[in-house]
Amino acid sequence: MKKVAIIGAGWAGLAACAALRDAGAQVTVFEAGRTPGGRARRVVHPDFGGHLDNGQHILLGAYQQTLALMRRLGRNPATLLMRRSLRLSSLDGAFNLAAPALPAPFHALAALVTARGLSWESRLAAIRLMRGLQKQGWRTPRDWTVSRLLSHYQQPAQIVQRLWEPLCLAALNTPLDEASADLFARILQDSLTGDRRNSDLLLPCVDLSALWPDAVALHATMRYGATVRHLKPGDYWVDVNRERFDAAVLAVPPFVAARLLEDALLDADSPGLLHALQAFEYVPIATLNLRLAAPWPLPAPMMLLREDKSRGHWGQWVFDRSRLTGRSPESELAIVTSAARALSSESRETIIANLTQQVTEQAARHPSRLPPMPAVVAAELFVEKRATFAAEPGLNRPLNSTPWPTLALAGDWTDTGYPGVLEGAVRSGLKAAQVLLAGK
Numbered sequence: 001m002k003k004v005a006i007i008g009a010g011w012a013g014l015a016a017c018a019a020l021r022d023a024g025a026q027v028t029v030f031e032a033g034r035t036p037g038g039r040a041r042r043v044v045h046p047d048f049g050g051h052l053d054n055g056q057h058i059l060l061g062a063y064q065q066t067l068a069l070m071r072r073l074g075r076n077p078a079t080l081l082m083r084r085s086l087r088l089s090s091l092d093g094a095f096n097l098a099a100p101a102l103p104a105p106f107h108a109l110a111a112l113v114t115a116r117g118l119s120w121e122s123r124l125a126a127i128r129l130m131r132g133l134q135k136q137g138w139r140t141p142r143d144w145t146v147s148r149l150l151s152h153y154q155q156p157a158q159i160v161q162r163l164w165e166p167l168c169l170a171a172l173n174t175p176l177d178e179a180s181a182d183l184f185a186r187i188l189q190d191s192l193t194g195d196r197r198n199s200d201l202l203l204p205c206v207d208l209s210a211l212w213p214d215a216v217a218l219h220a221t222m223r224y225g226a227t228v229r230h231l232k233p234g235d236y237w238v239d240v241n242r243e244r245f246d247a248a249v250l251a252v253p254p255f256v257a258a259r260l261l262e263d264a265l266l267d268a269d270s271p272g273l274l275h276a277l278q279a280f281e282y283v284p285i286a287t288l289n290l291r292l293a294a295p296w297p298l299p300a301p302m303m304l305l306r307e308d309k310s311r312g313h314w315g316q317w318v319f320d321r322s323r324l325t326g327r328s329p330e331s332e333l334a335i336v337t338s339a340a341r342a343l344s345s346e347s348r349e350t351i352i353a354n355l356t357q358q359v360t361e362q363a364a365r366h367p368s369r370l371p372p373m374p375a376v377v378a379a380e381l382f383v384e385k386r387a388t389f390a391a392e393p394g395l396n397r398p399l400n401s402t403p404w405p406t407l408a409l410a411g412d413w414t415d416t417g418y419p420g421v422l423e424g425a426v427r428s429g430l431k432a433a434q435v436l437l438a439g440k
Contacts, residue, residue, distance in 0.1 A: 002026055004436065005240045005248040006220075007228050007260075010038020011422055012410040013251030014216040015069060015429025020249075021220065022072075023437055029220050030240065032227040035209055036217040039384060040422060042209035047378035048291055049327050051207045054382050055287045056319050056334040058170075058302070061200035062190040063423035065430060073215040080211055081202040082301065082324055086111065086191075088163070090304040091318060092365040095162045104196045105130070122159035129153040130192065138189035140181040143393045146172075149181035166304055166316055169338040172391040172419045173283050180393045183419045203301055205324050228252075231260040233404040247436045251410035251429065253386060254280045254398075261402075268403040276396045280413060285387035286314075286340040288355050289321070291378040292331040297323060299368055305335070305358060312354030314343060331374065335359060343383065352379050388420030389413045400431045405439040408432035 004020050006013045009031035017027050035041045045052045059066060059081065067077050077083075086099035086107070095117035099107040108130065112123050132153055133140075140149055146168050150160055165176055171187045172179045191199045204211055231250070232239040238248040250257050258277035265274040298320040305315040314337045321332040335355045337343060343351055360373045389395075389412075397415040400408050410432035411425065418424035 003246045004028070005030060005238065005243075005245040006251060007231070007240065007248060008038065008251035008410075009033070009036045009213070009217065009222065010251060010411070011040055011213065011425035012412065012429040012432070013038070013249060014213050014220075015426045016249045016251060016408075016410050016433045017220050017429075018069060018073065018216050019430050019433035020436065021216075023433070027220050028245070029217070029222050030226045030228050031222065031224050034224045036213035036222070037209040038425075039387060040208040040425075041213070042207040043382070045289075045380055048289060048332060048380065052289055052380060052382075053204075053208045053287075055285055055384055055387065056317075056321075056336050057204065057208060057422060059202035059204075059422060060191055060198065061195070061202060062198035063202070063421075063426075066423050066426045069426055069430075070212045073212050075212045075215055077202070080204065080206055082205055083197075084201045084203070084301070086199040086201065087300065088166070088304055089300050090117070090162075090306060090362070091298070091359065092306060092362040093367045094306070094365075095304065097163070099196075099199060102196065104194060104198065105134075105192050107196050108192045108199065117162060119156070119158060122156050122162075125153065125155050126159050126163065129155060130188070133185050133188065134193075138185045138193075140185050142182060144181035145177055145393055146179040146181050146184045147177040149184070150176070162304075169316055171421065173285060173338045173388045174391045174419075175339050178390060178392055180391050180395065180419075182393070183391050183417075186417055187419070201302065203319070203324055205326070228260065231264070233261075233264055233402065233407040235404060236406065238404075238406050247406045247408075247439075249408050249410050249429070249432045249436065251432070253411065254278070254389070254413050255386075257409065257411075265403070270403050273398055273402070276398050279396065281390040281392070282386035283338075283388055283390050284340045284344070284383055284385045286337040286343050286351070286381065286383045288315075288335040288337075288352060289380045289382070290333045290335070290356065290359075290376050292333070292374040293377050294330060294374040295322070296331040296333075296371070296374050298333075298363075299366065299370075305362060308358070309342070311358075312346065312350065313358035314340065314351075315355045315358050318359055330377075333359065340383065344385075348381055352381060391419040400428065400435045406436075408435040
């Protein structure tokens with residue numbers, strides 16, 4: 001195999017590109033946009049010093065494949081990511097959970113026991129849930145939602161509101177009563193077992209394209225602005241936009257893959273794969289970036305927000321981007337709303353006003369007596385309408401292989417065992433490369 005096409009320059013496609021290049025393939029990447037990274041990429045914005053991300057992302061210490069890929073590319077995670085031990089603190093000061101330097105899983109148990117803002121009933125219930133999952137091998141019935149899991153282990157409303165719901169929304173971008181309990185348990189397992197550092201929070205200090213996608217793109221043949229409209233796979237070659245390649249990786253969202261492959265899959269008598277590609281539902285994520293008129297450091301670089309849906313206070317997390325990037329002498333904040341369906345009916349101005357008010361009010365309650373929030377001098381709202389797939393129970397996610405030995409699928413939506421997170425995208429891209437290399 002000498003000549004390979006990658007369709008899509010997101011994290012999955014570029015991970016496949018890196019692996020195939022390492023194996024000696026000549027790789028051409030087709031990307032409809034102008035920037036590498038896909039749904040986790042850099043956006044040029046003069047009002048914010050030049051660069052923003054199209055959405056705020058974090059990584060976990062458990063994301064071993066992503067961290068290993070960065071190192072192979074010469075990108076040092078220790079300098080590009082702020083690593084912090086597991087700590088969840090609310091901006092209003094009502095909740096704080098911090099893991100001490102103990103071996104896993106004792107660090108998580110100690111964090112629950114010493115947490116501020118939880119009753120003993122809630123602490124013991126959370127420990128009961130983790131022990132129950134551990135006894136079950138961190139697996140749940142396939143048809144269970146997270147809500148059913150929490151009900152089964154009798155979790156009080158307090159621990160659900162302050163811990164389980166924010167974690168579920170952050171990891172799965174799917175509401176509790178729709179989210180897969182099995183995927184949620186997998187995230188808890190990888191984060192809370194094994195090495196204690198697996199639960200560390202890794203916050204990007206550079207834009208998401210600079211984290212590592214730029215390094216792959218620098219040494220690949222990149223065709224930006226090249227939308228693929230014609231794809232015809234075969235047993236010995238793949239036709240991409242009327243150009244013949246020895247093999248290809250299709251690393252695009254499922255609905256795009258379905259459109260490109262519909263005729264070929266029907267001809268190959270593979271309606272099951274086509275139906276799986278067409279069956280995904282999607283959930284938006286909204287990120288509001290604020291630039292303030294004066295410095296306003298938060299007590300921590302990443303803090304929980306308390307939702308109040310009746311007032312349009314939909315934010316779940318706020319990030320102190322100034323502390324992460326060190327770029328602005330003023331302050332930059334990023335406010336994140338996962339599973340942001342409700343925002344679709346609101347105007348941009350209303351969303352910005354409500355989320356700004358939410359941060360202002362909750363910061364005023366913090367016991368450290370933060371000064372009033374400075375005036376907002378710039379605001380940019382990103383709503384990624386199809387940010388991730390809805391991580392529902394029993395979802396039939398395709399494998400990386402296809403009916404053709406010359407074509408592999410890649411994306412966080414493939415059967416990675418993870419929800420739609422960055423680590424899942426990287427793992428999928430690496431698996432797609434392995435599929436092609438095994439069949440060469």
